[in-house]
Amino acid sequence: DAKTTQPPSMDCAEGRAANLPCNHSTISGNEYVYWYRQIHSQGPQYIIHGLKNNETNEMASLIITEDRKSSTLILPHATLRDTAVYYCIVRVESASNTGKLIFGQGTTLQVKP
């Protein structure tokens, strides 16, 4: 079973920031938080990941709470092309671990004009 909880759906106005929450209250110390998104009829796309510190890349920012029990993915200026299902996943990064991803239901983000 997935170790994360996300709201099933959210709306965001085009050009505004989209803030997608995720709860992972049972996260272990060696588990990273990963975010993927899936646009209709495509494979999931990696967005960002982090362990403890906040992270930012060209796509998004990831804010992880100090206790690591929750996180927020921020799309700073959402566009219509950001309409997708967003998955929050926790996993161990290790050469000795399979590293499989356990997907939940994700959050369907609808960006509206």
Added chain:
Amino acid sequence: DTGVSQNPRHKITKRGQNVTFRCDPISEHNRLYWYRQTLGQGPEFLTYFQNEAQLEKSRLLSDRFSAERPKGSFSTLEIQRTEQGDSAMYLCASSSTTGRGGYTFGSGTRLTVV
């Protein structure tokens, strides 16, 4: 190398027929995964290869399913005696040894069993 390639993109087959899908991962990635996704659900893990060794199989992978990765390069997923319940999107992903930086997924093969 433009990413993970999956073929065919779509497959329609009659119940009881065998089908085979192919996945070509990113060349330097030694880890390869197969997932299945049904409508409205997140992808579900099926199996994992490190190089040519199949190291984990989900209980979702019934006896009718077999996966191979000869020589640690491309991989095939075969479904024998297909059933309507096998209709789904079959996704392949690859990653480096630790998976750091995330997987790269292919666009998937959509199977429809009629």
